[in-house]
Amino acid sequence: MSSWDNLLEGKVALVTGASRGIGRADALALAKAGADVVVTDILLESDEKSEAEAERFGPMAQVMQSTNVMYANKTEKQITDMGRRSMAIKMDVTNKEQVENVVQRVIDQFGKIDILINNAGTLDHVSQLGYQNDEFWERDLRVNLTGAFHCTKAVWPYMKAQKRGSIINMSSVAGTLGGFGQASYATTKGGLLSFTKSMALEGARYNINVNAIVPGIIDTEAFNLGNPEMNERMINRTAFKRPGKPEDIANAITFLVSDKANYITGVELNVSGGIELFTF
Template identity: 35%
Template sequence: MATEKIALVTGAARGLGYAIATALQASGVRVILADVSPTVNTAAETLGAAGAVQMDVAQYPAVETALTSINEQYGAPDILVNNAGLTTNIARTDRMKPAAWEQELAINLNGPFYLTRLVLPSMKEKGWGRIINISSTAATGGLNRQPGYAASKAGLLGLTRTVALEFAPYGITCNAVLPGLIQTEKVAELPHDILEAAIEHIPAARTGKPEEVAALVTFLASPIAGYINGVAIPIDGGASLSQVSLNRSSPSRTPQAG
């Protein structure tokens, strides 16, 4: 991949986002890490990334300011990875507070829309662009006691397909990656019995690695993936084949997908 390509990865201070940034950089891309946490600066220094920006993707003015700064300092992004997300609100639909619902949609759906809207003009002008949205298997299978998360990730699929349809003529692709149970810090905190019960329903009989998701994202961001557009690719060890989700776990302790 040409070294001139610039990638912006959100939610990149740690976990899956950091793994994606690492893989993209290894492929020859100049990577800019973005996160709401100030630790994103340390993460960028550790990685040796091109740069870092602290921003809250749920706030359009903040996103607009950050993109303006990125464009001036590094150049307009050729690759956008919408990875930032919130998964902390656990409640059945009839008990979920409207504020919690709105918070999840603001981060998981509004944020990707804001960023996509702002990077599209420069991608269109260049005649090339890659947008990869990190959704979840919850988008297609639902997720017990997490209606806001599942709904926002499903909405992200609609945005993905619409952008793909609208901007394919300009050399821009937009695809979604749907992680299943991945070895993140949150998954590591799950009670052993809950984790083991979830793994029993995965044909691969294990959790996924962040590096595996990152490899898929890096491929979709590459020039060779230009004929792949508007698709949602599950990366879940085959769990979706049997239509088994994490919803069979204890309703009071539901592990997080994606």
């Protein structure tokens, strides 16, 4: 048994965008550390309308749906097989009413929410400014930034009432460094950092910790759909000269939402392999 096995014993976590990639790794890591975990995503294997949902959200969602890269229900089963409580719920973070209903359902069935991981995001709008798609710009704002706002606002009253809570916002090095051809993505991820600090200030009086993770190049399904030559260039910018794993992000999150990090709030933690360093 590792020292992490019971780190989150008795806690209830809600993870958005948890059907694959970093979100799925987060959900599994939190469960391994002892938490009960609610897995949410717009794409569930059991949802007969997943094709229509994917079409609403653009190319990346469509590719994941059409190639069956959807593991929300599988993740739920893996978590329950660990002896933890879990459920997979379809949730669109851009839909305020739906988010509020899901949070209420979690409160009703699990009794509380201790941890929120705002992981849901889009990463398929890559064009220089003159070719940025206006509709995708608005979509990215709704999903990446307003989605985190909706989820945070929905859990906030419950965390305030119980006088404890941990929230993680998933930013990106594009939000700290900028990203060529990533105006919408970088803007939303940078906005999440300011949102994190503001919520950390508001949450401190209620013992709510709010922090941001700043991933670098992570070896996910989405990353592997990218241009191989461009991917290699980005990997070579890291100090380690290799991509990170989703578990690297999940391990950092597990620490930040645990009682071992109860005096840490408002930080933006780079889990990036040193891509922000001056490497040559």
